[in-house]
Amino acid sequence: MSGLTGRTIAEILDLQATGQASAVEVCRAHFDRTRVVDPQVRAYRSLRETEALEEAAQIDRDRRAGRKLGPLAGVPVAIKDVLCLRGAPTTCGSRLLESFVPGFDATCVERLRSAGAILTGKTNMDEFAMGSSTENSAFETTRNPWSLDRVPGGSSGGSAAAVAAAEVPVSLGTDTGGSIRQPAALCGVPGMKPTYGRVSRYGLVAFASSLDQVGPFGASVEDVARVLQVIAGHDPRDATSSSLPVPDFLAGLRRGATGLRIGFPKEYFPRGLDSEVEGSVRSALRRAEGLGAKLREISLPHTEYAIPTYYIVATAEASSNLARYDGVRYGRRAAGAMDLASLYLKSRGEGFGAEVKRRIMLGTYVLSAGYYDAYYLKAQKVRTLIRADFEAAFRDVDVVVTPTSPTPAFRIGEKADDPLSMYLSDIFTVTMNLAGLPGISIPCGLTKDRLPIGLQIVGRRFDEETILRLAFTLEADLKFSDSRPPLPILSAGPS
Amino acid sequence: MSITLEQVRHIAKLAKLEFSEPEYERFTRQLNAILGYVAQLDRLDTSAIEATSHLEPAAQALRDDRLQGSVSQEEALRNAPEEEQGLFKVPRVIG
Numbered sequence: 171m172s173g174l175t176g177r178t179i180a181e182i183l184d185l186q187a188t189g190q191a192s193a194v195e196v197c198r199a200h201f202d203r204t205r206v207v208d209p210q211v212r213a214y215r216s217l218r219e220t221e222a223l224e225e226a227a228q229i230d231r232d233r234r235a236g237r238k239l240g241p242l243a244g245v246p247v248a249i250k251d252v253l254c255l256r257g258a259p260t261t262c263g264s265r266l267l268e269s270f271v272p273g274f275d276a277t278c279v280e281r282l283r284s285a286g287a288i289l290t291g292k293t294n295m296d297e298f299a300m301g302s303s304t305e306n307s308a309f310e311t312t313r314n315p316w317s318l319d320r321v322p323g324g325s326s327g328g329s330a331a332a333v334a335a336a337e338v339p340v341s342l343g344t345d346t347g348g349s350i351r352q353p354a355a356l357c358g359v360p361g362m363k364p365t366y367g368r369v370s371r372y373g374l375v376a377f378a379s380s381l382d383q384v385g386p387f388g389a390s391v392e393d394v395a396r397v398l399q400v401i402a403g404h405d406p407r408d409a410t411s412s413s414l415p416v417p418d419f420l421a422g423l424r425r426g427a428t429g430l431r432i433g434f435p436k437e438y439f440p441r442g443l444d445s446e447v448e449g450s451v452r453s454a455l456r457r458a459e460g461l462g463a464k465l466r467e468i469s470l471p472h473t474e475y476a477i478p479t480y481y482i483v484a485t486a487e488a489s490s491n492l493a494r495y496d497g498v499r500y501g502r503r504a505a506g507a508m509d510l511a512s513l514y515l516k517s518r519g520e521g522f523g524a525e526v527k528r529r530i531m532l533g534t535y536v537l538s539a540g541y542y543d544a545y546y547l548k549a550q551k552v553r554t555l556i557r558a559d560f561e562a563a564f565r566d567v568d569v570v571v572t573p574t575s576p577t578p579a580f581r582i583g584e585k586a587d588d589p590l591s592m593y594l595s596d597i598f599t600v601t602m603n604l605a606g607l608p609g610i611s612i613p614c615g616l617t618k619d620r621l622p623i624g625l626q627i628v629g630r631r632f633d634e635e636t637i638l639r640l641a642f643t644l645e646a647d648l649k650f651s652d653s654r655p656p657l658p659i660l661s662a663g664p665s
Numbered sequence: 666m667s668i669t670l671e672q673v674r675h676i677a678k679l680a681k682l683e684f685s686e687p688e689y690e691r692f693t694r695q696l697n698a699i700l701g702y703v704a705q706l707d708r709l710d711t712s713a714i715e716a717t718s719h720l721e722p723a724a725q726a727l728r729d730d731r732l733q734g735s736v737s738q739e740e741a742l743r744n745a746p747e748e749e750q751g752l753f754k755v756p757r758v759i760g
Contacts, residue, residue, distance in 0.1 A: 273740045366720050380719060409726035410719070478703035489680060496681075499753055500744030510758045515683045527682055531692055532699060534680040535668065548706050550716035555709070557717060590698060606720035631720075 174199035176336040179245050179393045186233065186244050193226035193233075193244030197288050200246045204290075204337045212312050213322075213332035215251045216259050217291035222246070226288050242400060243286030248332045248341035251292040252299055253384065254373040255279050258289075262375050263297040263307040263325075266495050266502045266521025276373020277408065278342060278384050278401040285400045290338055293328030297523045298492065299349055299377045301325050302595035305586050306525045313582075314357060315655040316621055320579040323353030323595075326387070330357040333387045334655060340388040340397050344374060346381045347480055348574075348599025351611035354387055355574035355624020358613040358650065360394050360641065361387040365632045366606035367412035369398075370405030378487035379410075381480075381603040390651065391612060391642040395419040398634065414632055422635040423642040428462030430640055433567030437473035438598055444577045450615035450623040451573045457647050458571070458640070466567060470559040473601060475552050477593060480600040482536050482549035488526075489533025495521060528589060557605045564630050569637055572598050574611040574624030598626060608634045612641045613650040620656060667697050 174185070174196050185191040201219050208214055229244045249255055252262045254272035256279075261267045275283065282289065296306035304312040304327035312327045314320040315335040322331040326343030330353035333341050343350040345363035354361025362385045369384040376382060386397035399420065404413040434455060439448055459465050497503035497517030504516030522530070536545035563570060576597055585592045602609040607628050614625040625644070629637040645651070668676075673693045677684060684692065738751055747754040 270744055273736065273743060406726070406728060410721065412721070472709075475706055475709065478706050481699065482703060482706075493681075497746060498755055499741075500746070503746035507756050509756050513756055514681045518681055519683050522682075527684075528692065528695060530680050530682065531673070531676055532696060535672075535676045535696065535700075538676065538679060545703070547716055548711060549703075550718055551711035551714040552706055552709060553717040554714050555711070589695060590702060604717075 175203045176389070177339060178390050179242065179339060179388070179396050182245050182339060183243070193229040193288065194223060196244055197222055197226040197246055197290075200290060200338055207335050207337055210313060210318055211315050211331050211335045211337070212310050213293055213328040213335065213337060214248070215261060215263070215292045215294050215309065215328065218258055218289065222288050222290050229286055229288070240284060240286035241396065242282065245287050245340065246290045246338050247282055247287040247397070248290050248293050248329055248338040249279060250326050250329045250341070250343045251295055252344055252375045253279055253342060254375070255289060255292065258292060260292065260375070261309070262299070263295045263309065264521065264523065264526070265308045266518075268502065270500055272373070274373065277370035277405045279373065281401050282342075287400075293326070293332055293341060295328055296325035297526050298375070298488070299325040299344055299346055300488070300525050300529055302348070302352055302592055303580070303582075303585070304328065305582065306523060308523050311582055314579045316358060317579060317619070320581055320621070321356065323356035323575070323579065325349040326361075327353045329387050330354050330359060330361060333357070333359045333389055336389070340386055340393050342384060342397070342401070343387055344382055344384050345603065346377050347484060347603050348596035350385045350387065351599050351609055351624070351626055352575050352595060354611040355613070355626075356579040356622065358622030358653070358655070359387055359389060360391050360610060360612045360645070361385065362394050362398065362610040362634070363602065363608060364398060364402065364634055365412075365608040366603070367410055368608070368632065368634065369401050370408040370411045372405055372407040376491040378484040379491065380487060381484060383603070391610070391638060391645045392420070392423060394610065395423060395638050412632065417635050419635060419638055422639050425639050426462065427458055427640055427643045430463040430569065430636070431567040432458055432463050432465050432640070433468035433563055433570045434465065435468050435470045435473065435563070435570060435572060437470055438572035443573070446617045447573050447575070447577065447623050451571070451625050454614040454625050454644060454648060455571060458644060461643055461647060463640070468563050468567060468570070470563060470601070472552065472555045472559050476556055476601040476604060477597055479549045479552045479556065480596070480604060481532070481593060482545050483553060483604070485529045485533030486537050486546050487533070489530045489537065492526070492530055497521075525589065553604050556601055560605045560607060568629075569640055570628040572626045572628070574598060574626040578617050578621035578623055602628055606631055608632070608637055610637050610641050612645055614644070614648055615650070616653060668693060668700060
């Protein structure tokens with residue numbers, strides 16, 4: 171059944187519609203592949219094989235009975251372990267939530283179920299989505315399928331690696347400062363952060379509420395669009411979810427790049443940028459020009475302030491959000507506490523890892539009396555300047571193209587002890603979270619060591635259509651998906 | 666602006682976190698490195714700039730005041746580390 175993995179959503183739907191494969195067979199093939207591949211890649215935290223096979227069997231019964239099927243009927247989808255999935259452990263990569271089993275589905279998960287998707291399991295991540303490599307997971311580090319001694323990126327590294335290794339056709343991640351786009355770039359798959367407000371955050375365990383957004387990974391841009399179509403849209407349970415209508419994302423994909431105005435900001439091609447990353451992205455820009463797009467160099471002058479702004483805003487919100495973990499109603503409770511105060515201290519002390527504590531400390535400091543104006547208020551004002559940079563740029567261009575990550579995948583351990591250098595992994599992605607803009611990363615080439623390079627396309631607020639359209643057009647032109655991760659077990663394509 | 670060991674101890678108290686001596690020292694070092702880096706924001710004059718706290722004006726998210734389903738007591742207690750008679754049980758609050 172190896173021919174059932176490494177397929178696009180359209181192929182999986184077609185195989186089932188024409189009776190060449192059942193949903194159960196498709197589902198089983200992906201679990202079989204996971205069994206072989208995942209001991210090396212370690213993308214999953216937990217699998218729900220029994221439930222998934224039952225759900226797939228129900229899809230097959232519905233099909234035989236002639237019932238109406240959803241747009242993702244029988245398509246396996248993996249879920250980042252920060253999204254609540256009823257009855258499945260939701261650890262957020264943390265010891266603190268190791269035994270937490272939510273009694274409800276996140277809205278995006280619920281919508282996937284209603285669309286007939288088969289939820290395969292939960293994927294590994296940096297603890298509470300804080301990190302750029304999955305090395306901050308309390309449980310294990312996910313490996314990059316292109317080179318097992320390198321990181322897959324993070325924090326949604328498990329979801330990116332699972333798709334890159336063809337353990338699952340599509341997956342969900344979350345992106346607070348680049349946590350979908352950076353691992354997508356490092357693992358050589360498309361991954362999208364939609365506009366803030368496009369996808370409900372209900373059931374997403376909060377990290378930084380004004381920045382967090384849920385989005386898909388897929389083996390193709392079309393697959394990303396298909397999943398986005400299902401999870402997007404207003405949800406009364408998330409006060410920040412937008413009630414703007416959701417366009418038909420598939421319909422717009424094939425409109426080509428003719429006439430599209432692409433801005434490339436000089437601040438995103440700084441001196442000292444990895445030469446292979448720069449070369450690959452610039453070459454893709456020339457291809458876009460060849461396809462009829464118009465290129466223009468632009469300036470986003472406050473770019474250099476994005477990382478410091480982000481690390482104030484994000485940690486401040488995190489310190490507040492993570493105050494809820496007190497060992498009382500759910501999550502880890504330390505043994506032997508004699509009073510309530512020591513219960514808090516011990517439970518949080520045992521439950522949180524070093525990076526989470528560091529960010530809680532920083533966030534608490536920037537919000538504390540006497541420092542609020544100097545740090546938090548200041549950062550919120552600079553955030554306004556960063557938004558204004560983009561608003562000005564989008565008067566002249568339709569999309570902005572940049573490298574996704576300043577480097578290809580780095581080695582496991584290389585940045586683990588240097589928080590600042592790890593923070594700089596997100597230098598090209600955090601701005602879009604601060605400005606609330608949609609961004610997609612697509613693979614645009616390989617380094618000479620055969621590591622993927624990602625290109626980021628950023629659009630106006632709620633204009634996912636245009637970035638998907640350019641991503642789809644470039645993807646067809648660059649033909650990156652002809653390249654596969656080099657593991658022997660992964661080299662076999664669909665039969 | 667740099668942060669002292671004493672301030673780090675105070676922040677830990679506010680954050681309900683507790684560290685060993687070497688950890689307090691390490692956090693002081695690391696927080697100072699990060700704060701030194703974020704100090705570059707001081708180069709910008711933001712006196713006339715509005716702060717962005719939300720990307721959209723506060724959403725009108727109020728619904729009609731009508732009774733609707735909620736989480737059952739059993740469901741709410743399912744993840745409780747300790748419970749008794751349908752309540753979350755905690756150690757004594759006042760000594």
